Amino acid sequence: MQDEEVRHCYWKSSLHVGASLQGLKDYDLLVDRAHKRALERLLVFNDFKLTSAPRAQSLPSTENWVGFDRKSGLLVHLHVHYAIYSGEGALAEVRLPWEDHLLAHSISSPHFGVQILEPALEFVVLSVRAALEKKYTEESGGSRKLRACYADDLLELLGQSRREDIAFHGLKLLGPGAGQKLCALITGGFPQHLDRWLDLVELVEPGLHGHRRWGAVQTRMRYQWRQKSALARAAYRKFAPDVLPTLRRETNKLHLRERGLLIAVIGPDGAGKTTLAAEIEAWLAPHFDAQVIYFGKGDFVSSTWQALARTKWKILGAAGIEPRTGDIGVENVASAITPTTSDSQRPERGRRQLLSDLSRVAFANRLLRDRREASETCERGGFVITDRFPSFADKFADGPGIEVAEGDPSFRRRIARFERDCFQRLHELPPDIVFRLALPPMVAWMRKPDHRLSEIEAKAAALEKIDFGETPMIVIDATLAADEVVREVKNHIWTLI
Incomplete structure (x- = not known):
């Protein structure tokens, strides 16, 4: 892509980019929308296949490409983003208008040679996503706590970053108030418990108000509808899979x-x-x-006859009738009939x-x-x-x-x-x-x-x-x-x- 001058970067978690390159995780690629055609030509030339995600997981301005490495025999899932969305679950009701800034501040990975975000910039992006997406947190002692795996990632990114760089990207992406708040949180020590960390949401929302896909009421209704639909489908597949085979x-x-x-x-x-x-x-x-x-x-005969024998002696055994001499005991019937x-x-x-x-x-x-x-x-x-x-x-x-x-x-x-x-x-x-x-x-x-x-x-x-x-x-x-x-x-x- 660099040879074709396609502006891009791996933007979600540079700490795990190695696993993505091995096909163990999705490769989340942010691409300049102006270079969409050039990227598609490049992927088709390299035998990638354009696929579709389930409706519950599909996001606007994203594409899913799957490639095959014929040497290793592995499949690689390339999740291409032309815009950045965040929010609760797969609803992703907030658009983060940061694509140009992220692409302009990407660097080459020292270990893998691919384009990734600067550590300070990735720290800011991951912090905001942790505030907006519940998957990053869990209930603990009456408050929300950052999950250990994400806390470790943030701490490692923090250790690779300069405070002034974090302040710069925070001010650029979140505005003066949010940027100063982020700097204050960092200066006061990294807060794993999110009592103060979630205050960042209140500072982020004013800048993102015009980028919400729906209003607060409609967002909540859509989220609840997705949850109930998922539960209904799971119950259907478990208890009535033959009623509508197309859903099975x-x-x-x-x-x-x-x-x-x-x-x-x-x-x-x-x-x-x-x-x-x-x-x-x-x-x-x-x-x-x-x-x-x-x-x-x-x-055919052995399996059918054995099934009939099991049914026969299960019924007779429930009625208190003992097997005849030469027949198989009820307790051992499942294992003894061969x-x-x-x-x-x-x-x-x-x-x-x-x-x-x-x-x-x-x-x-x-x-x-x-x-x-x-x-x-x-x-x-x-x-x-x-x-x-x-x-x-x-x-x-x-x-x-x-x-x-x-x-x-x-x-x-x-x-x-x-x-x-x-x-x-x-x-x-x-x-x-x-x-x-x-x-x-x-x-x-x-x-x-x-x-x-x-x-x-x-x-x-x-x-x-x-x-x-x-x-x-x-x-x-x-x-x-x-x-x-x-x-x-x-x-x-x-x-x-």
């Missing part, structure tokens, strides 16, 4: 301005699908609305077939429901990563599994038709990008020796033939080191955004 996935994360991505990870058993999906989520989730959905089948329990806990062959068919239909219906909810998340600019993704073509690729033979009853044929209809509709909703982890069957079997080699070979063959139409499919060598696989996948995802 609302988060306080960033989202893309255009549609997000549905990312599918497929591959044979042992290829590392679940691990890779979790790595992608861990990479995106600190900044974006991102979640993992498991699209695998599992053991897919390897004795045949006394398994259904008969005929009932097992019916239970398997019904479970497969329920599974197909759940997949379709989850896929539709994933579409809603993506439409809001979020990301959904699926651990596996069914293919309509082959049961070994997690496709339809009910096979109808000649002579089967009409009821079973209808069940099979319903299952195929669900998978057909799922086939019409493909992911945005597919990563297929390629792994030789023998290597996969060595990683998963409890699986049958023949089934691993069949699934690997089915996955090689899988076709998602126009959806790009990236084949990843799963024999590579895990960090190499993750780095390659991240690069492909960021390029597609």
Whole structure:
């Protein structure tokens, strides 16, 4: 930015600028509004993506850009400010008209080489923000006290500053009365308890009266409305998440301005699908609305039969009926029932077939429901990563599994038709990008020796033939080191955004 002569500085906390440069915190950048176009061209050239913040956190004259460092694999959130706002919570009802003064008195960081505020100027700015924003304080002994972390920052800035510099910036930004008051507070010793410190608010307000976004009454009403809305949404998500599914996935994360991505990870058993999906989520989730959905089948009959057994003996146990010989005790039922329990806990062959068919239909219906909810998340600019993704073509690729033979009853044929209809509709909703982890069957079997080699070979063959139409499919060598696989996948995802 210095080469492009864009006036800028990191303005919120120079003591933590190192963490921001590492992507551990937001990088709050103040930029001259006259250089907005030049900055946007520079960010786009460096592959930054313009995103949107949730309504509850969006501020006027700010933009949220996210960049990707391909060497480290880290995402960086650049919070660009063209104007400075402060106030209670995210309401930010006060505009601080100090941009020109801050930009004119920025210096180069001796440790990182980026533009930061002079320590004395940053001390004044942080002091006023501490007086206006409740997040900097806490109740203690009937009075408001500056939180320890912010008090430490102010003390360190005070130690780096000259008193005359603090007085100069205080007079310039706050006017004669407030500047003198600030100097008096400093001369009398740094006040961690804010009984006197909050007197600064009364001195600041006259100079900021014309810069308030709303009057006092409207500000209070808006603040209370935001608080009550947040409580109502939290209660809804906890107690009635299925009433309005569009609100269920609302988060306080960033989202893309255009549609997000549905990312599918497929591959044979042992290829590392679940691990890779979790790595992608861990990479995106600190900044974006991102979640993992498991699209695998599992053991239909065992899981369903065990659930029925648990319910049965919970009811009978409440009625005082003891389990029969060979059954599982009520107290240990949750831990004792496993897919390897004795045949006394398994259904008969005929009932097992019916239970398997019904479970497969329920599974197909759940997949379709989850896929539709994933579409809603993506439409809001979020990301959904699926651990596996069914293919309509082959049961070994997690496709339809009910096979109808000649002579089967009409009821079973209808069940099979319903299952195929669900998978057909799922086939019409493909992911945005597919990563297929390629792994030789023998290597996969060595990683998963409890699986049958023949089934691993069949699934690997089915996955090689899988076709998602126009959806790009990236084949990843799963024999590579895990960090190499993750780095390659991240690069492909960021390029597609």
